[in-house]
Structure formats: structure tokens, C-alpha cells
Amino acid sequence: MAITTVRSLGSIDPVRTYGLDQTQSQRPSFAKQLADAVTEVNRLQTERDDLVTDFVSGRVGEVHDVMTAAEEAQLAFELLLEVRNKLLESYQEIMRMQV
16 A cells, blocks of 8 residues: 555645654744744634634624633643643753763
8 A cells, every 4th residue: 555545545645744854954943832832822812812802892792712712822821832842841850960
């Protein structure tokens, strides 16, 4: 079975999604990806705060929009927190290594 056959079954191309078709210099660095994630979480939380303010003031009538934005911001923050915890755990493990 050819890999192209398997790839054509789904709508997501893993080679492009994970940047495997790019050279090392074209891929964004880990620091850049982490900074982008923090920026995205901040944007989601700001959007949530704006929706809550609009809902309280009566400009947004749909409760589910506010709840969806709040849950999305919460999940993004929890994911970022878990990534931070794993990075900290990895750093501590490296520091415990004997040379």
C-alpha cells in the first residue's frame, strides 16, 4: 500500500501539518511557537472578557456564545499550563542528571 493512498483518505496532510516538508531553516523555532501559543491564549481570554462585558451590558443576547468563548479560553489556558508543567518537569529531570 502506498503512502499517498493512505494520505488521500484524510483531509489533513501530516507532512504539511507538522512541517516535515520544510527545511530546518523554514520551520518556526520552539520559542516562536510557544510565544504564538501564549499570544493566542491571551487573545482568547480577551475575547471572552469582551463577550462577558457585552453580555452584562445587554449587547450580546446569546448566552451560548459567551459560554463557548469562556470554555474555549479556559481549555486553551489549561493546555498552555500543562505544556508549561511538562517543560518544567523536563528541566528538573535534566538538572537531576548526574554528569
